[in-house]
Amino acid sequence: MRARDLVTDFPTVSLDSRVLEAARLLAAHDLPGLIVVDADGSPFSILPGTQVLRLAVPGYCQDDPALARVxxxxxxxxxxxxxxxxxxxxxxxxxxxxxxxxxPDATVLEIAALMARTHSPLVAVMDGDRLRGAVTLQALMDRMLAL
Structure with a gap:
């Protein structure tokens, strides 16, 4: 099984997209994160949903979870x-x-190692200069557990 067999079309956002729109996209499509592209349409970063929450949740609640309760x-x-x-x-x-x-030729183990190393719930799949989509953690785990 290779990345080409697991890749799915995946929405992207730009660096200048509004965070609330990105959050709505995450929620509407039940996504673990988004691919952020630069002006040329090439992947620039992966934006996990948890990173959106990190920006929204007040720092004092992150530093001391007991404060969130008050x-x-x-x-x-x-x-x-x-x-x-x-x-x-x-x-x-x-x-x-x-x-x-x-x-597209990456193996399941290569994808898993990349996700683990980068703490990312998805991996962008590039075919030359073209973004083909992404392999999500869910798709990867489903495949690994089916073996």
Whole structure:
């Protein structure tokens, strides 16, 4: 089994896309993350859904989870609104990690190793200069467990 057998079409966002639109895309399609592309349409980064949450959740709640409990329910339900007007570029880490990209000939083990090494729930599959789509963690696990 190769990446070409597991790849699916996958939505992309640009660096200047609005974070709330990216979050809506994640939710509407039940995606683990998104492929962020540069102006040329080439993968620039992977934006896991958890990274969107990291930007939205107040830092004090991340540093001390007990503080999240003291925020009243009305305010706790609206924390994503803090992302209004922010861009995907702002969600990306300051020090980018290895970009999880592979070619269509990558094996299941190569894809798994890349996901594990980069802490990414998806891997972009490039065929030369063309983005073919992505292999998701779910598709990879389904395949591995079926063997």
């Amino acid at each position: 925020v009243d329910e009305a305010h706790a339900d609206t924390f994503l609104r803090s992302l209004a007007g922010r861009t995907v570029r702002e969600c990306l880490p300051a020090n980018p990690r290895e970009l999880p990209i592979t070619d």
